[in-house]
Amino acid sequence: MKYKVEKRYIPSAGRDIKILIFSPTQARKPAEDTPGILWIHGGGYATGMAEMAYISRPLALVKKYGAVVVALSYRLSGEAPYPAALEDCSAALHWLRDNADALGVNSSKLMVGGESAGGGLTAALCMYERDTQGVNIAFQMPIYPMIDDRDTDTSRDNHAPVWNTRRNHAAWRMYLRGLEEVPYWAAPARCSDYSGLPPAYTFVGDIEPFYCETLTYIDNLRSAGVEATVDVYSGWFHAYDMFMFFKKDVKEAIARFEKQYVYAAEHYSAPQRDCADE
Secondary structure, eight states: OOEEEEEEEEEETTEEEEEEEEEESSOSSOGGGOOEEEEEOOSTTTSOOGGGGGTSSHHHHHHTTOOEEEEEEOOOTTTOOTTHHHHHHHHHHHHHHHTHHHHTOOTTSEEEEEETHHHHHHHHHHHHHHHHTOOOOSEEEEESOOOOSSOOTTTTTOOOSSSOHHHHHHHHHHHHTTOSSOOTTTSGGGOSOOTTOOOEEEEEETTSTTHHHHHHHHHHHHHTTOOEEEEEETTOOTTHHHHSTTSHHHHHHHHHHHHHHHHHHHHOOOOOOOGGGO
């Protein structure tokens, strides 16, 4: 399916942020069946841009399944630490909801996803919107999310490729600088109440730093009665699917990811509350 990309700037916290809107040139489904997806890039909260959507998971959801994806360039931690990135993600999500009709998507089928730090912001955004009674999110896809600023059994003394303990510590110091106490909107693994969060799907490799925190996140969702699924891949280091996209096991993993998305698009919805109530 052919698609188009539109670049726009939207307001967030007194400034403008860039978003890219990926949409099919011809609607594959009627608007009532079309999800709108906010995709949040990775990069340790310190690097990355909206254009990373081209090499990650969301573009196929537009080309193959007719979804509409909004990818944003949030403020990076070198420019502004927490809560700047979360504020920008929330602004983009609210924009997506408020423009659902114009985008041809169902506002009851809004989803959020991202990889690594984008996965961390996905989890944080779901908690933030729940707590503030903001946008209702139908489904979350926090792929190998960066959600725990504390060492876990797999983020401690980890020397795997791409992302390791040293880089993890440095990235968290940059993102959390100036905080005396770390809230769970900054590091979602610190949350103690997982009730009311959206259903979730993720995958993770078993040699990367975020292996333990990913499994713990899914376990906590399940314990709170939230539908949550994780696929674990042996020998995968961080962002393996993006670096080794040509491998058979990656292609199979991507197919499983897309299957989970299709199921969510067909089975999950979260009607929006009246915006006047916010």
